[in-house]
Amino acid sequence: MSLHVVLTVRKITGIVNGMQSATNEKAxxxxxxxxxxxxxxxxxxxxxxxxxxxxxxxxxxxxxxxxxxxxxxxxxxxxxxxxxxxxxxxxxxxxxxxxxxxxxxxxxxxxxxxxxxxxxxxxxxxxxxxxxxxxxxxxxxxxxxxxxxxxxxxDSQLKERFETLSPREQEVMLLVTTGKMNKQVAGDLGISEITVKIHRGAAMHKMGARTYAELVRMADALKPNLRKLGR
Amino acid sequence: MSLHVVLTVRKITGIVNGMQSATNEKAxxxxxxxxxxxxxxxxxxxxxxxxxxxxxxxxxxxxxxxxxxxxxxxxxxxxxxxxxxxxxxxxxxxxxxxxxxxxxxxxxxxxxxxxxxxxxxxxxxxxxxxxxxxxxxxxxxxxxxxxxxxxxxxDSQLKERFETLSPREQEVMLLVTTGKMNKQVAGDLGISEITVKIHRGAAMHKMGARTYAELVRMADALKPNLRKLGR
DNA sequence: CGCCGACCTATACATAGGTGTGATCCCGTG
DNA sequence: CACGGGATCACACCTATGTATAGGTCGGCG
Structure with missing residues (x-):
């Protein structure tokens, strides 16, 4: 279980960095x-x-x-x-x-x-x-x-992960990846900074982002998909 | 002088966020x-x-x-x-x-x-x-x-800015935008963490990035251009 | 009802980031 | 040679981030 998570994390970070998985299935x-x-x-x-x-x-x-x-x-x-x-x-x-x-x-x-x-x-x-x-x-x-x-x-793997985030975690992720500081996000959402930190940390874990930079790239890769479905 | 910098900063951040400048020149x-x-x-x-x-x-x-x-x-x-x-x-x-x-x-x-x-x-x-x-x-x-x-x-504005960075500042910018911590970058370059901070701060200023997230996006937008010219 | 999960908050501590002051060294230019 | 810019580093100080501990509300579900 834990191992599986680690493996998928490796995969997705590779994806975000542009690696191609060798899909050698027969056409x-x-x-x-x-x-x-x-x-x-x-x-x-x-x-x-x-x-x-x-x-x-x-x-x-x-x-x-x-x-x-x-x-x-x-x-x-x-x-x-x-x-x-x-x-x-x-x-x-x-x-x-x-x-x-x-x-x-x-x-x-x-x-x-x-x-x-x-x-x-x-x-x-x-x-x-x-x-x-x-x-x-x-x-x-x-x-x-x-x-x-x-x-x-x-894209779909990224989207799947994103959907495992709670609504609040999604909001926080999207706001912090615009570059806003935790306290600004807290202000925007009307909650305390400490709560933002919790959600932010949870988002990092669930998305499998090891660094903030990765989270930013994931958010960027995600945005085109978010526009397609809904707003 | 200072005013000019601020203005261009506004422009480039708009660019990174995908705003279109109203190019209404006659075709x-x-x-x-x-x-x-x-x-x-x-x-x-x-x-x-x-x-x-x-x-x-x-x-x-x-x-x-x-x-x-x-x-x-x-x-x-x-x-x-x-x-x-x-x-x-x-x-x-x-x-x-x-x-x-x-x-x-x-x-x-x-x-x-x-x-x-x-x-x-x-x-x-x-x-x-x-x-x-x-x-x-x-x-x-x-x-x-x-x-x-x-x-x-x-793209060319971004590239112009990037070229105003000193070689060290460019290196540091590219490394920190991969998500590496300052101390890791320092280790990679064989210099002290404090020096990395200096270069990082200079890169942020010269690139006109108000936040780290913007710097990451600029680096991403820059990379396709860097491959074209050189390595 | 009791449990669970999402959500919220607080205190506290450790680590990371950002800036200012001051300083050294090297190099190329006037 | 003197000056300036690039690069390097140290100390100090403040802010921001990350995490652990601890506790609170609310709504759904067996």
């Missing part, structure tokens, strides 16, 4: 295309470089499937039976799925490709494409996903 | 196209919404011109007499010009547009385009430039 490529022969061809291509593939005939198939928690990317035909590829991209963003998308199309034009790229697509390949181009795109997308997953997991 | 659109009639048409279009325009017939013309220090963007034909628009984009990055680019073309294809977008273009418009689309792109590019300029000016 999974999601292919969404109603053309079965294309799905098969891509599966073969990806298999040849050791990438696992999962195919879906429609956008709905993909959206209703449960996503395994692995690094990966989505290879998407712009033209799907049930949905435009661009809409699909928007939907993914709405439901908070950040898996990078590689778009492909047989009939697209420039504005379509620009739109997709503006909305975060990793690449946009007109059909027919060269195998190598697709592979390059997919590998780049997977790399981007690995980065994203590291950042997201760091 | 300038650089149009690079060898087609004089296109240049004229664009100039008219931009003028109609109060944007100033400067035109260049070739990439070289632009690159040899002196850039005024104003927010703006570049509207660029992919096909230029002396250079490909994509190469031009690369050149801009190489020489450290971060002005956003809006690309336009009469003969482009999807891979070209994707390449441009991957390399940071704000938009890529096939000719003929609707005036409104061009205006939207240019206004978005200018807004992006304003943001970029705020960030860049903050």
């Amino acid at each position: 999974l490529v999601h292919v969404v295309d109603d053309d079965a022969s294309m799905c098969g061809a891509l599966e073969g291509l990806f298999d040849s470089v050791g990438l696992q593939t999962k195919t879906y005939a429609t956008a709905k198939d993909f959206l209703s499937a449960s996503l395994s928690d692995r690094p990966g990317c989505i290879v998407l035909d712009v033209r799907l039976p049930d949905m435009n590829g661009l809409e699909f991209q928007t939907r993914l963003a709405q439901i908070g799925v950040g898996i990078p998308v590689v778009m492909m199309t047989g009939y697209g034009d420039i504005p379509m490709s620009v739109h997709a790229m503006k909305h975060g697509a990793v690449d946009f390949l007109p059909k027919p494409f060269r195998d190598q181009d697709m592979l390059d795109a997919v590998l780049a997308a997977i790399e981007r996903d690995r980065q994203r997953r590291v950042v997201e997991s760091d | 300038l659109v650089h149009v690079v196209d060898d087609d004089a009639s296109m240049c004229g048409a664009l100039e008219g279009l931009f003028d109609s919404v109060g944007l100033q325009t400067k035109t260049y017939a070739t990439a070289k013309d632009f690159l040899s011109a002196s850039l005024s220090d104003r927010p703006g963007c570049i509207v660029l034909d992919v096909r230029l007499p002396d250079m490909n628009g994509l190469e031009f984009q690369t050149r801009l990055a190489q020489i450290g010009v971060g002005i956003p680019v809006v690309m336009m073309t009469g003969y482009g294809d999807i891979p070209m547009s994707v390449h441009a977008m991957k390399h940071g273009a704000v938009d890529f418009l096939p000719k003929p385009f609707r005036d409104q689309d061009m205006l939207d792109a240019v206004l978005a590019a200018i807004e992006r430039d304003r943001q970029r300029r705020v960030v860049e000016s903050d």
Whole structure:
């Protein structure tokens, strides 16, 4: 129990300092295309470089499937039976799925490709494409996903810790990390300085911050997430 | 003298906390196209919404011109007499010009547009385009430039201040902002704790940090810049 | 009801941070 | 050579922080 806490503390401090954990899980490529022969061809291509593939005939198939928690990317035909590829991209963003998308199309034009790229697509390949181009795109997308997953997991771990703080401890942490002195925080909250010290100490412990500087960095890393959820 | 210091201090702390200075300078659109009639048409279009325009017939013309220090963007034909628009984009990055680019073309294809977008273009418009689309792109590019300029000016101000610190003060600042205690820093540098306090205090003053938390944030904002120049 | 956890407060002591005064040493510049 | 700035250190003093001990209220839960 105590050991576990120490281990997680080490992990999170590494995170705050920007270390990358070696996430060497095998990647999974999601292919969404109603053309079965294309799905098969891509599966073969990806298999040849050791990438696992999962195919879906429609956008709905993909959206209703449960996503395994692995690094990966989505290879998407712009033209799907049930949905435009661009809409699909928007939907993914709405439901908070950040898996990078590689778009492909047989009939697209420039504005379509620009739109997709503006909305975060990793690449946009007109059909027919060269195998190598697709592979390059997919590998780049997977790399981007690995980065994203590291950042997201760091953020969520930080957020988890923060939520173990009592409301008062959270308030105190946010105020002291702005640089306010304990007595100023006490004034702001209408409580005594000694109480602030208690909450502050508790926050340090629960967050796993060994120094005040670490607490400041954690608070900074936390703030973007706090804005997303609520105020 | 003393007053000046106080003023700049206010400015930089605002910066660190993410305030945007109201950069309401008038924007300038650089149009690079060898087609004089296109240049004229664009100039008219931009003028109609109060944007100033400067035109260049070739990439070289632009690159040899002196850039005024104003927010703006570049509207660029992919096909230029002396250079490909994509190469031009690369050149801009190489020489450290971060002005956003809006690309336009009469003969482009999807891979070209994707390449441009991957390399940071704000938009890529096939000719003929609707005036409104061009205006939207240019206004978005200018807004992006304003943001970029705020960030860049903050960074450079921080860096300027940092360079007014003596070498020892810089070392001490970087060490204390990792969370090390004064005595630990003293041990690392082989000097006494009291000397560390002196340097630390000088660093706080010269950087304009009112609190230790601000100094930590400044150090964090500074580190990406320090890696660029040297180690 | 009794226990527990969150929250609040106080006293007291130890450690850390910040500043002023005064001083030494080295180095480069006028 | 004299001056000034950078770097170093010491003593003194005050403030801020961290923690332990001890005790209080309040609300929920078995």
